[in-house]
Structures are given as C-alpha cells and as structure tokens.
Amino acid sequence: MRRKKNAKKGIQFCLMVCGASGTGRTTFVNTLCQKTVLPHIDSDAPPYLDGENTGEPSVKIKPVTVELELDEEGTRVSLTIVDTPGFGDSIDNEASFGEISSYLERQYDDILAAESRIKRNPRFRDNRVHVLLYFVQPTGHGLRELDIELMRRLSPRVNVIPVIGKADSLTPLELAESKKLIIEDIEHYRIPVYNFPYDIEEDDEDTVEENAELRGLMPFAIVGSEDIVEVDGRRVRARQYPWGTVEVDNPRHSDFLAIRSALLHSHLADLKEITQAFLYENYRTEKLSKSVSNAADGSGGAAYGSVEDGSLDPQSLATQSVRLKEEQLRREEEKLREIESKVQREINEKRQELLARESQLKELESRMMREQTPSQPTVEEDESEAGAS
Ligand SMILES: Nc1nc2c(ncn2[C@@H]2O[C@H](COP(=O)(O)OP(=O)(O)O)[C@@H](O)[C@H]2O)c(=O)[nH]1
Ligand SMILES: [Mg+2]
Incomplete structure (x- = not known):
C-alpha cells in the first residue's frame, strides 16, 4: 500500500x-x-x-x-x-x-x-x-x-x-x-x-x-x-x-x-x-x-x-522578531477563530429556524392532505359519471 x-x-x-x-x-x-x-x-x-x-x-x-x-x-x-x-x-x-x-x-x-x-x-x-x-x-x-x-x-x-x-x-x-x-x-x-x-x-x-x-x-x-x-x-x-x-x-x-x-x-x-x-x-x-x-x-x-556591548546578538534578535511575529499571528488567528465561531453560531440558529419552519410546513401539508382525502372519491365518481353520460 x-x-x-x-x-x-x-x-x-x-x-x-x-x-x-x-x-x-x-x-x-x-x-x-x-x-x-x-x-x-x-x-x-x-x-x-x-x-x-x-x-x-x-x-x-x-x-x-x-x-x-x-x-x-x-x-x-x-x-x-x-x-x-x-x-x-x-x-x-x-x-x-x-x-x-x-x-x-x-x-x-x-x-x-x-x-x-x-x-x-x-x-x-x-x-x-x-x-x-x-x-x-x-x-x-x-x-x-x-x-x-x-x-x-x-x-x-x-x-x-x-x-x-x-x-x-x-x-x-x-x-x-x-x-x-x-x-x-x-x-x-x-x-x-x-x-x-x-x-x-x-x-x-x-x-x-x-x-x-x-x-x-x-x-x-x-x-x-x-x-x-x-x-x-x-x-x-x-x-x-x-x-x-x-x-x-x-x-x-x-x-x-x-x-x-x-x-x-x-x-x-x-x-x-x-x-x-x-x-x-x-x-x-x-x-x-x-x-x-x-x-x-x-x-x-x-x-x-556575540556582541561585546551586551546588546543582543543577531540570533537573539531574529528569535525575538520571530516570536513577536508569532504572537501577532496567534492573536489574529484567535480573532478569526472568534469570528468563525460567531458565524457558526448564527448558521446553527438559522438552521434551527429552518428546521422548525420545515416541520410546520410538513404539518400544514399533511393537514391539507387529510382534509382533501375524503372528498376525492366523490370528485372521481362525478367525473366518471360525467364521462359515461
Ligand atoms: N580515486 C578516486 N578519485 C575520485 C573519486 N571520486 C572523484 N575522484 C576524482 O577526484 C577529483 C575531485 O572530484 P570531485 O568530485 O570534483 O570532488 P569535489 O571537489 O569534492 O566535488 C576528480 O578528479 C575526480 O575524478 C574516487 O572515488 N576515487
Ligand atoms: Mg565539487
């Protein structure tokens, strides 16, 4: 493999x-x-x-x-x-x-x-x-x-x-x-x-x-x-x-x-x-x-x-700047993550709403079906009668 x-x-x-x-x-x-x-x-x-x-x-x-x-x-x-x-x-x-x-x-x-x-x-x-x-x-x-x-x-x-x-x-x-x-x-x-x-x-x-x-x-x-x-x-x-x-x-x-x-x-x-x-x-x-x-x-x-006067040598300076950049990136990433979870929450809410609407609709639909069903045979009878005559 x-x-x-x-x-x-x-x-x-x-x-x-x-x-x-x-x-x-x-x-x-x-x-x-x-x-x-x-x-x-x-x-x-x-x-x-x-x-x-x-x-x-x-x-x-x-x-x-x-x-x-x-x-x-x-x-x-x-x-x-x-x-x-x-x-x-x-x-x-x-x-x-x-x-x-x-x-x-x-x-x-x-x-x-x-x-x-x-x-x-x-x-x-x-x-x-x-x-x-x-x-x-x-x-x-x-x-x-x-x-x-x-x-x-x-x-x-x-x-x-x-x-x-x-x-x-x-x-x-x-x-x-x-x-x-x-x-x-x-x-x-x-x-x-x-x-x-x-x-x-x-x-x-x-x-x-x-x-x-x-x-x-x-x-x-x-x-x-x-x-x-x-x-x-x-x-x-x-x-x-x-x-x-x-x-x-x-x-x-x-x-x-x-x-x-x-x-x-x-x-x-x-x-x-x-x-x-x-x-x-x-x-x-x-x-x-x-x-x-x-x-x-x-x-x-x-x-x-190493630099004599006690200041940071290039390596440490580089390290520090990388660290700062990393921190900055991490903060930005966190912010983005927050936005992402907020959007996610909103999507979830909307989805819930949608689901609720959907089930309401289904209920309505089946009620309509129930109300319609008994009247159907009569319609058919009428039609067939009409066709026969
Ligand atoms: N005897 C012998 N000579 C070699 C060998 N490999 C390379 N040479 C010779 O050594 C010289 C230097 O080789 P090269 O590969 O240019 O070495 P580099 O300077 O380390 O890249 C050339 O003349 C090669 O032909 C080896 O395994 N045995
Ligand atoms: Mg060579």
Whole structure:
C-alpha cells in the first residue's frame, strides 16, 4: 500500500554533501543519481564566488532537485542535493561553517514561519536537509581538527554521516585502520553522528542486524565514478587503473551500495523522522524560548559572534522578531477563530429556524392532505359519471 502511494506521490528527500575540496563530493552525487546532476566544472571555485571581487568569497549554496526512479515498481524519490563549497584550502573555514549552518537553519525558519501562517501556502516546499554526508579526506589517519569542528557544530542541526571520500586511494589495510581511527575520534570527541540507532529490546531482529551492520561500516568508504566500464561482459560504474578496475557497486571494493540503499531505501524514513521530531523540534524550542542565546552550547555561537556591548546578538534578535511575529499571528488567528465561531453560531440558529419552519410546513401539508382525502372519491365518481353520460 505504502509503496504504491509513494510511487504515485513521490517521496521527498534532501541530502547535503560537505567536505574539503577534491574529496569527490560532486562525483559521488553524480554516481548516486546515475546522471550528471552537478556539473563537473569545479563547483568549489569560480561559480561560488560573487562576481564582484571583494576579496570575501561569498558562498552560494544552491540546491538541485532530481527525480529518481528507484526500482521497476516505479518507486520515485524527489531528491534534493545540496552541495556545499569545499573548504580546507585557502578559504576561510569560519565563513563556510557559518554559511552551511545558517543554510540549515534558514530551512527550519522557513517551515517555522509557514507553520505559523493563518492560511497555509499549498505550494510551500519543505527544504529541510535530512542528512549530511561529511567527506573525510583519504589520508589514512583519523579526523582533522576541521572535520571534528564542522561535524560537531552541524550535528545539532542535521543528521551527520561521516564517509571517506575516494576510498580507493587507500589500501584495504589503510582503509580499515583509518575507519578505526575515525570512529575512535568520533567517540572521543563525542560527535553525535547519525549512527543507525536501534534498540535490541524494542526492534525486531532484522532491524537490529541491519542497523548494526551499517553502523559497523562507518565511516562509509566511498568510491564514485561517472564512467561505465565493461567488466566480464557487464557494464558497470567503475574507475579504471592500469592495474585493475574498482567497481563502485562491488561491496568488496567500496561501501557505495550500502550507503546508497541506506539513504534512499532503508533509512530514508528514519532520517526524515529524526529531522522532524528531534532536530527541528529542538531548533524550534531553542528559537522560541527566551534562553536561546544561553542555551547554545558554544556551537553556532561563535559563528555569529556575540556582541561585546551586551546588546543582543543577531540570533537573539531574529528569535525575538520571530516570536513577536508569532504572537501577532496567534492573536489574529484567535480573532478569526472568534469570528468563525460567531458565524457558526448564527448558521446553527438559522438552521434551527429552518428546521422548525420545515416541520410546520410538513404539518400544514399533511393537514391539507387529510382534509382533501375524503372528498376525492366523490370528485372521481362525478367525473366518471360525467364521462359515461
Ligand atoms: N580515486 C578516486 N578519485 C575520485 C573519486 N571520486 C572523484 N575522484 C576524482 O577526484 C577529483 C575531485 O572530484 P570531485 O568530485 O570534483 O570532488 P569535489 O571537489 O569534492 O566535488 C576528480 O578528479 C575526480 O575524478 C574516487 O572515488 N576515487
Ligand atoms: Mg565539487
């Protein structure tokens, strides 16, 4: 049933890719979608800079939406990809951190505003990001400070899944070691990544097994390729080297299939659910509660910079204005509700009146019928007599 419905309506899902330049984000996206969704000009360079050269790279995050048909049954996903400019080279990382986190928050603000509207906009598009794939460079080591900071800062706003980009540049041993080091770092720095949560007591055996398996693969080893290569008569996505071929879809070569199926099939709903019920709710509470600026655990705070003179920082100001607007909307809504119930009351009264009239009319009608009935045969008799003569 659900599948049929999904096929008809299309599921909406939003994926953000993030990481240093050259970690294979663009290639991964095109591999995932099996078509060129992101152009292969380096999206990290010129297009992301504002035309005017002010010296400040102003990052532009532009989502792209593609319709993907996932299987023969026609299951479709409307996948929105959000590529973020790479960092780690010359760009000021602070600026791109700020850009990314404010992009995430902007999508929450949009829905917050949409929810408080009296009249809903039927064309409103929910652009909340459901998952962020963070591309770690294939250095063979653990996380860099930059990786730690970014994932820590963004994980309160989005489900973060760490992956190792261009994993084929590591030997199997190096890859295994690197995965181990990265997981150790994630645990040590308590980065709340999305770890395929399960509950041994509550969940069924299959779910537990599946999630444990996926958790065991983290960080996923990604190999992407836009080339189709013939291997043993099969045409597959692969990277060809003088010494051999790395097949994207081969689980012995990379974790691409595992992450693809987790994102687009098995964990799509869970990622959306956590975004809605946990991440967005938290943001909403933070935003609407007065203590928002104190509550921020330093994450995000630095991006906005608290103002020295004790006045409110932009975040609190924004919060306040949203709150005021919300209050105003609520009052207007209340007024409208009052009017509505008054009209409803009037309608009810009129309906009662109408019903009363109706029954009066019915009574009158039946009285008339009763009065008419006895005289009818005489009329007929007269008529037939008249006809006979
Ligand atoms: N070895 C290897 N190279 C890759 C892989 N994916 C992309 N590349 C190459 O790495 C370079 C940067 O890739 P790109 O997708 O543009 O990275 P982005 O800057 O993160 O978007 C390109 O030359 C790609 O061909 C991969 O999985 N393995
Ligand atoms: Mg790119």
